[in-house]
Amino acid sequence: xxxxxLTTPALLVEAEVLDAxxxxxxxxxxxxxxxxxxxxHKCTALARRQAAFGHLGFTCATVREVEGMAAAGLGHDLLxxxxxxxxxxxxxxxxxxxxxxxxxxxxxxxxxxxxxxxLIDVNVGLPRCGCAPEDAGRLAELARARGLGVRGVxxxxxxxxxxxxxxxRAAGTEQAMERLARAHAAVGGExxxxxxxxxxxxxxxxxxxxxxxxxxxxxxxxxxxxxxxxALSLLATVISVSPGYAxxxxxxxxxxxxxxxxxxxxxxxxxxSDEHVTFAPDAALAVxxxxxxxxxxxxxxxxxxxxxxxxxxxxVLDVWPVDLRGW
Ligand SMILES: Cc1ncc(COP(=O)(O)O)c(C=O)c1O
Numbered sequence: 001x002x003x004x005x006l007t008t009p010a011l012l013v014e015a016e017v018l019d020a021x022x023x024x025x026x027x028x029x030x031x032x033x034x035x036x037x038x039x040x041h042k043c044t045a046l047a048r049r050q051a052a053f054g055h056l057g058f059t060c061a062t063v064r065e066v067e068g069m070a071a072a073g074l075g076h077d078l079l080x081x082x083x084x085x086x087x088x089x090x091x092x093x094x095x096x097x098x099x100x101x102x103x104x105x106x107x108x109x110x111x112x113x114x115x116x117x118x119l120i121d122v123n124v125g126l127p128r129c130g131c132a133p134e135d136a137g138r139l140a141e142l143a144r145a146r147g148l149g150v151r152g153v154x155x156x157x158x159x160x161x162x163x164x165x166x167x168x169r170a171a172g173t174e175q176a177m178e179r180l181a182r183a184h185a186a187v188g189g190e191x192x193x194x195x196x197x198x199x200x201x202x203x204x205x206x207x208x209x210x211x212x213x214x215x216x217x218x219x220x221x222x223x224x225x226x227x228x229x230x231a232l233s234l235l236a237t238v239i240s241v242s243p244g245y246a247x248x249x250x251x252x253x254x255x256x257x258x259x260x261x262x263x264x265x266x267x268x269x270x271x272x273s274d275e276h277v278t279f280a281p282d283a284a285l286a287v288x289x290x291x292x293x294x295x296x297x298x299x300x301x302x303x304x305x306x307x308x309x310x311x312x313x314x315x316v317l318d319v320w321p322v323d324l325r326g327w
Pocket of ligand 1: 037040081156158161195196197198210211212213214
């Protein structure tokens with residue numbers, strides 16, 4: 001199969017770039033130092049590649065992701081780095097499952113659901129999930145009293161991931177991790193799980209880094225000068241040309257737009273609508289021409305699509321189902 005045979009918009013992964021990204025990360029954070037986050041790609045075939053690079057433990061964001069990873073035989077050590085109340089779906093899985101908890105309710109749900117191990121999730125500065133550091137010890141005691149194994153703490157410094165200056169990311173991470181260290185002292189356990197693509201080499205406290213975007217990357221992360229390159233694009237077809245601009249068939253229903261409009265090589269993107277991207281090309285384009293559109297945010301982009309086409313040049317090497325979609 002060739003690129004020319006694909007229906008557009010089609011989600012493409014450059015095989016060689018993906019491989020280089022996985023290799024670069026495995027060199028920086030070998031084995032269990034990285035717990036790749038599957039929410040970035042929602043694809044067990046890609047997770048299998050990460051496992052082949054030596055990372056056997058994975059991070060998930062949804063129950064569905066945990067179920068899918070377990071069913072795919074990738075359940076060596078799955079962390080659901082999120083609060084869930086439907087933990088009963090996790091108890092019977094053929095996998096080692098650890099769940100984040102930040103309240104009495106989520107501890108109770110884990111215990112009742114048959115989950116055996118938890119991490120105490122600590123708010124380290126991102127106003128999302130996580131308890132106050134002062135509450136972490138009490139929650140750990142509560143979890144142990146309910147028969148749960150407490151493996152340690154997690155704290156995601158997501159508010160810092162896209163800070164453009166490396167020094168700001170470093171200083172912010174240092175501060176965030178002071179909160180997590182305080183919580184860890186009260187909780188105990190061997191695991192301190194934190195970090196992401198923007199702080200993968202800056203977080204000095206974490207025993208494991210939860211990066212996910214590094215594998216496929218996006219234009220937002222590409223601005224940070226990290227040692228990872230964009231591997232993910234959308235193949236689109238030019239469907240209309242007007243004086244000064246052109247339109248391709250790749251709109252906001254095919255693209256995560258919360259980090260801004262996508263990029264097109266040799267063009268300035270004006271805006272996206274449902275099924276269109278309008279852009280000003282540097283050189284004239286004909287209707288029917290095909291082009292690459294580079295998404296600004298990898299995670300929601302992938303979640304819109306059913307499959308990833310793994311490509312080298314004009315050749316489609318493989319088709320990987322985005323099989324961890326849904327909830
Ligand atoms: C809990 C958690 N850990 C880690 C990550 C790391 O992701 P990324 O590689 O995109 O920085 C995320 C992303 O949002 C997250 O929510």
